[in-house]
Amino acid sequence: MSDLRHPVRLLASAEFARAYTLVVLVATFAALPIERLTSHVTSVTIVVVLAAVGVAVLFARREELSLLRLAPTSLIGFVVLALLSVFWSSAGGATLTGWATMFGYAVLAITVGHVRDTLQTVRAIGDVLRWLLGASLLLEIIAGVLLDTSIPLLGIEGNIAGGGSLQGIFGTRNMLGFIAVIALITFVIEWRTQSVTPALAVCSVALGAFLALRSASPTVIVLAAAVGVATLALTIVRHAPAERRSLVQWVLGGVVAVGLIAALVLRHQIIRVLDAGSDFSMRADLWNSILDFVGQQPVIGWGWMGGWPPTQFPYLYINILLDQQHRSALNAYFDVVLQLGAAGLILFLLLGGVAVVRSWLVASVRRSVVYAWTPLVLVTLAVDSMFESFTLVGVGWFMLVLCALRAGQTRSWRENIDAAQTGVIPTLPPKE
Incomplete structure (x- = not known):
C-alpha cells in the first residue's frame, strides 16, 4: 500500500505542481519552435502526455477539489458543442483532431489553475516568458547581426539590424507582439508585487517593451x-x-x-x-x-x-x-x-x-x-x-x-x- 501511496503523494505535492506548471508553460508558449524543430506529432504527443499527467494530478488532489467548481459552465458548454459538431462536420476526422487538441490544452489550463494560485501562476509565466523572449532576442541578433541571414525553420527573417519587424521564436510578428504584451502585463505585476528583484523587473519590462515595439505589429x-x-x-x-x-x-x-x-x-x-x-x-x-x-x-x-x-x-x-x-x-x-x-x-x-x-x-x-x-x-x-x-x-x-x-x-x-x-x-x- 505504501508503494501505491508514494506516487500519489508525489503527484499531489507542491514541488511537483511547480515543476508541472513550468513544463506545461514551456510546452504551451514554445509549441511552434518545438513543432518546427521536431514534428507536429511530437508537439501533439507532448500535449497528450501532459494532459494525462494533469488528470492524474487532479485525481491525486481530488479531496481538495470540488467537482462543481472544476471548470466554468460556459467552457464546458463550448467544448461539448465543439465535440458534437463532429456529427454535422463535412470532415469528422479533422474535427475530432481539432477538438482533441483544444481539449488537451483546456485540461492543461484547468490543472495549472487548480494547483497554483494567481501569484504562483504569474511568477511561473514570468519566468518562462523571460527565457523565451530572451531566446528570441538572442536568435534575432545571431541571424540579423552576426550571420546576416534568416532562419527559415523558425520563421526568423533576420531584420533586427535593418530596423525591420522581428518574429522571434513565435513564427510571426503578430504572435511575437501578442506574447510580448502578455509578458509586459506579467512583468509589471511581478514588479508591483515585489515578486522579483527591481533589477530583474526593469530588465524584463525593457525586454518585453523592446520586442513589442520591434515586432512592428x-x-x-x-x-x-x-x-x-x-x-x-x-x-x-x-x-x-x-x-x-x-x-x-x-x-x-x-x-x-x-x-x-x-x-x-x-x-x-x-x-x-x-x-x-x-x-x-x-x-x-x-x-x-x-x-x-x-x-x-x-x-x-x-x-x-x-x-x-x-x-x-x-x-x-x-x-x-x-x-x-x-x-x-x-x-x-x-x-x-x-x-x-x-x-x-x-x-x-x-x-x-x-x-x-x-x-x-x-x-x-x-x-x-x-x-x-x-x-x-x-x-x-x-x-x-x-x-x-x-x-x-x-x-x-x-x-x-x-x-x-x-x-x-x-x-x-x-x-x-x-x-x-x-x-x-x-x-x-x-x-x-
Whole structure:
C-alpha cells in the first residue's frame, strides 16, 4: 500500500505542481519552435502526455477539489458543442483532431489553475516568458547581426539590424507582439508585487517593451492602448471609496461604450494612423467571404476545426476565392461563428465576458495588485481576437481557459451550492 501511496503523494505535492506548471508553460508558449524543430506529432504527443499527467494530478488532489467548481459552465458548454459538431462536420476526422487538441490544452489550463494560485501562476509565466523572449532576442541578433541571414525553420527573417519587424521564436510578428504584451502585463505585476528583484523587473519590462515595439505589429499598438485604458480604469475603481465604487463602475462602462462607438465611427482614420490600410482591406475581404458561408450554416456552423485545415471545405474554397493561404479567419469571433455558428459564438462570448466581469469585480476590491493580472490578460485576449484567432488555439486558448477558471474560482454560483453543502457562507473580503 505504501508503494501505491508514494506516487500519489508525489503527484499531489507542491514541488511537483511547480515543476508541472513550468513544463506545461514551456510546452504551451514554445509549441511552434518545438513543432518546427521536431514534428507536429511530437508537439501533439507532448500535449497528450501532459494532459494525462494533469488528470492524474487532479485525481491525486481530488479531496481538495470540488467537482462543481472544476471548470466554468460556459467552457464546458463550448467544448461539448465543439465535440458534437463532429456529427454535422463535412470532415469528422479533422474535427475530432481539432477538438482533441483544444481539449488537451483546456485540461492543461484547468490543472495549472487548480494547483497554483494567481501569484504562483504569474511568477511561473514570468519566468518562462523571460527565457523565451530572451531566446528570441538572442536568435534575432545571431541571424540579423552576426550571420546576416534568416532562419527559415523558425520563421526568423533576420531584420533586427535593418530596423525591420522581428518574429522571434513565435513564427510571426503578430504572435511575437501578442506574447510580448502578455509578458509586459506579467512583468509589471511581478514588479508591483515585489515578486522579483527591481533589477530583474526593469530588465524584463525593457525586454518585453523592446520586442513589442520591434515586432512592428499594428495590433500591438491597439493592444497597448486597450491595456493602458483598462489599467487606468481599474486603478480609478480600486481607489474609489467603497460606497461610490458601483457608480464609478457604471460611469466607466458608459465611457467605454462611447469610446467603442467613436472607434467604430472613426475606424478609417484610425486605420490610416496605424498605416494598416492594406492589411485591413485584406481582412475585410476575408471576413466578407466567411459571412457568405456563415449564411449557409448560421446556427451550428460547419464543424469545429480550430486552425484551418488547408484541404477541407469550406476553408479551401475560401482561400481559392481570395487566392490566399489563410490558416484562420484572422478574427476569433468570425472563426467561431463559421465553425460553430451563432450557438458557439454565444457560448464563446459568455466564456470570455463572464470571466472579464468576474475578474474585474475581484480586482476592483482586492488590495493586492496581483488580482489585476487576470482581467488585463482577458482584455488583451478579447481585443486581439478582433485581429487574430490566437485565442482559439494553442497558447491563446490555454490563457483564456486559465483566466476564466481563475475568475470563476472567486465569484461563481457554485460557491452558493458549496456553501449549502458545507454550511460555510462564501465571502469576498473588500480588502486583503
